Amino acid sequence: MRLKSTERAPDEQKRNFLKIMGTLIIGVGMVGTLRSVVQYIIPPSTQAETSFPVLTLVLANGNPIHTSDLIVNNSATVTFDYPLQGEPNFLLRLGDSGNTDVKIPPSKVSIPSTGGSYQSPGGVGPYGSVVAASAICEHLGCVPPEIKFFPPSSSTTPGKIHCSCHGSTYDPYSGFSVVTGPTRIPLPSLVLSYDSTQDTYAATMMVGPTLYGHTSDLSGGNAITTKGTVVSTT
Template sequence: MMIVLSAGAAAAGALKGVVQNIIAPVSGLTSFPTLTIVNSSGLPLNTTDLKVNNPVITIFYYPLQDDPNFLLRLGDSSNMDIKINSTEVVIPANGNTFTSPDGVGPHGSVVAFSAICQHLGCVPPIIHYYPPSAKNEISDLPSNASSPAYIHCGCHGSTYDPYRGAAVTTGPTARPLPNVILDYDPTLDNYKVKSMVGPTIYGKPNDLEGGTPFPTGTTTTPIVLLGSGV
């Protein structure tokens, strides 16, 4: 089911989350599971469950129970869906690149990224999505920043562009957020998560280790709301 936590409660667990991601136990999976994302009623998530540019922090866990990921329905400054196209994303740390997935859903506007900052592992609510209405609250955003909105980490100022595969906009991070690959069923208007691409999730030996697997037979992962976002 959907779980709603206050920003204060989430903040209290943030440091613990950082430590867990720095010193992660080595256990995990041999392959990526395919899980259906479910809503507050435990039913498969529909597009209407997602608000365009929602400032409320919306996450789900994948591929392990310890791995939070942002779930975003992106739009413009008028809160109209924007189709997100696949793009080549540079990893500044090593110069390598990867191809981000297209947005999914009826408007191609739904995307998902790891919610663990790639700099030092800070987690929500310290890192969260700033919608177009709150973009100016990111004080260290460069003047030439052109995306409608950003993911920003309040620990040390790292900023990511969710419209371009969570590419690095400002450091100190030298790695984009790992991208989550979603699968959309237009007939049922349902969303599944099936894999990840990009750099390894922060603090892990690889995406499938360093945490607790879902119980055997698990087929769903619920969305979780953390406070009110910005």
């Protein structure tokens, strides 16, 4: 005898068909909704500058910095922001263990993480001894005072940049290349230009790897709006 549909137990396969249809409808509804939420919460990228700004290095009083303001093998940390606000860079006048200026030639710097390499800019100034590089450790982003320049103390202990967060060490004498890990990326070098008639320095661009924590060097921050970038010593 054929039972009415309301009295029969629903067939398992037909029921499963409906269950799949239900899951499908609710599934596409959820995917469709969540997709828009995800697309909405991705922040628009903020390109602060279209190209690298050229910024004169100045003292806190606004006067340009001169070679005599820089101390050879200064154990204090001298930094300035570039290319955007709040992105510190080391400004170093390098010397040997007797505190005599050392000319820093451009050198080929290898990037262990990618296997690639690039040319570091080399020193500028009357003795070719002034160099600059990002002071944001490429390992996990520590900044001064955690990352610091240690001047050479004898002819057998050359000067190094060492980050006390996790122990990464860089060599400022050869393009801020990696000496010891855990970092596998050298510090991005800053290209300085030196005006020998005025004895002033300007930051012109960054070379090497992208700054730590950025998708590009010119996004993810606010542009420096003052005329020059202020050099501060701590």
